[in-house]
Amino acid sequence: MNTNPYPEGGQGPAHNQPPAVTNSLLVADCGTVFTKVSLFGLVEGQYRLMARGEAPTTTTPPQNDITLGVIQALNTIEFITGRRFIQNGRILTPEQSNGDGVDAFISTVSAGGPLRLVVLGAVDTTAENLVAQAISGLYAEMHSIPSPSFQAAMAKAPLSVGAPGSEQPWNQDRIAKEWERQLASMREFQPQGALIVGMADGPAGPSPLQEACQLLVNATKQSSKPGPPTLYAGAPQYTDAVKRMVGGISEMTRLEPLTSQTQLGQVSMAVGSLHERNVIQKLTGYQRLQEWSGSAPVATATSLSSLVRFLAQHYAMNVAAVDVGALTTTAMLAGEQGEFIPVVNSGIGIGPGLSAVLRQTGWQRIARWLPFVVTEDEIREFTVNQMTKPASIPTGSRELAFCQAFAREALILTMDEVQKANSENLNPDLILATGGLLAHTPKYGQVAMMLLDAIQPRGITSLVLDRTMLISQLGAVATIAPIVAVQVNENDAVSHRLGTCVIPYGDLKPGELAVRVGVEYSNGRQINVDVMAGSIEVVPLKVNEQALLTLFPAPTVDVGLGPGERARAAEEIDGGLVGLIIDARGRPLALPSEEVERHARLTQWAQALNV
Structure with a gap:
C-alpha cells in the first residue's frame, strides 16, 4: 500500500516562497x-x-501551446472581475495597488496522456502486481512483455502461438515467432519508459535480463526515435552488463531489485520522474507555464492525493475522492490511520477514453444502466461520436444517459483496482466527487445515483459534489499557501453536499423489510420510515438541516454494527441537496437480468432520487 504524501514519493513539488501575505x-x-x-x-x-474561467485545452494544432488555453480561461476571469492578470504574455505578479495582478500562480497538469511503461525481463504475476501497485497513483500505462526464456521456463504445458490449435513446444521456431511478436508489440505500444526486472536465481537465470536488453535494442533499430529511458530493477550483479547493452540506445537508471513492496516507493518516484520529463515537459508551452509560477507544474493526481490524505487526517475519517475525466478516471482512498490507496486509471474516461471502457466491459455492461432498449450499434456509434468531439455537451436525455452509463463503468473499473489494494477493507465515510461530467450533471440525484451504483459503499456515508472542480488543485495550493487550501476547500470546494446515505447490507430478501429508520429532526419533529429490500428511499433532510438517526435493521441485515444490531447516531447528521438517502438494494448491487424488470427497477430508483 502506498502511504507516501505524493505518489512519486518524497515531499512533493518545490515552489518558490510566496509573499509574506498572500492576498x-x-x-x-x-x-x-x-x-x-x-x-x-x-x-x-x-x-x-472569487472567479473561475474555463477554455478548451490547447495542446494540439493549430494552437499547440498549453498556455494559450490558460490565457483564454484567464480572459474570462478578467472580464468577470474587471482586473488584469496578463501583461506582455506573462502573469502579472505580485498583486498591484489597483487590484491588477496576483500574488502567486501555480498549475496542475493532466494533459499529455499517461506515460507508456513497458515491463521487460522475468515478468511473472508477482512482478506485474508490484509494478501495478507502484504506478497506481501515477499517470502511467503498463504493458508487460516477459522474455521468451522466462516464458519457456515457467510454462507447465505447451501454449498457443497464433491461431487456436497451433500449439507447439518452446523450440527455436517458437522462440523466433515470439521474438517477432514482441517486436511488433513494442512498435505498437511505443513505450516512453522501460522497466527491467528479474533476479539471477530465477527459473531462467540471467537470460531474461539479456533478452530484455536485446528487445530494447532491436526495437530501437527499427525505429527512427531513440530508445526509451530504462529503469533497471533486476539482479544487482548484472547492472554493468545491462548498462553496456542498452547504453548505445537509452539512458539507464539503476534501482534496487524489485522483489517486495518495500521497493515500491523508489519505483513510483522513478516512474513519476519519467512522466514529468517525457510527457509533461514535452508539452509545447511547458517552459512558459513553469516561468509563470517559478516552479514545475504539479501532476493533477499528485495534487489530489495530497488533499485526500489531509482531509482524512483533518476530519479523522475514511475519505474517498473520485474524478471522472476525459482520458483518466481517478479514485483515491485515505484512512484516518494514514492508510492510502491511489488508483489513476489511465486511458479510462468519458472522452477519448470511452473506447477503452467499451473494450474492457462490453456493450452489455453499458446497456445494463439504461432504462430503455438500446442496440450495440447505437452504443458504438455514440462512442465514436463522443471520442471525436470530447468537448461536446449531451444534447438530450438519451445522450446524457449514455454518458452516465459510461461514467459508472469507468468508476467500477477503477474501484475494482482500489478493492484489490484495499487489504484493510476501508469503507469511505465521505465520498468527494469531481470531474467535468459529474460537476455538470443537471440533477444532483443523478450524481448520487452514479456514485452509489459504482462505488457501492456500506453503512453510513456522506456524498459531496465538487461542482467547482477545485479539489484536484487544492493539494498543490497547500504546498505554498496551506490556509488558502483549507478555507477554500471548506467554503467553496465541498459546499455542494448531496446528503447522507444509509446503506444496509447482508441478507436482504426482496420485498421484505430491510430497515426501519427513525428520524428526529432538530426542531423536535419525529418520523419513522420503513425501507423494503431492493428499494431506495429519500427522507426529506435539506441543506443546513440536521437530524438524529436510529436504525432498526432486520435480523439478517447489517448497518455497520453487525447483523440485526440497532444503531443510534451519537451526533446529528447533515442534510443535503438530495436529502437522507436509504439505499436498501443490497451489496454487491445485483441488477435484474430480465430486461423489462431491469428497466422498471432503474426507473423506480431514478424516481426515488427525483432524477
Missing part, C-alpha cells in the same frame, strides 16, 4: 479536454473562490 492566488488545471483557472482571494478575512 490572491491563481491556480490553473490543464486537463486533457478543458483548462480551468480559478482565482482565490480574501473576502472578509476568509479565502474564497
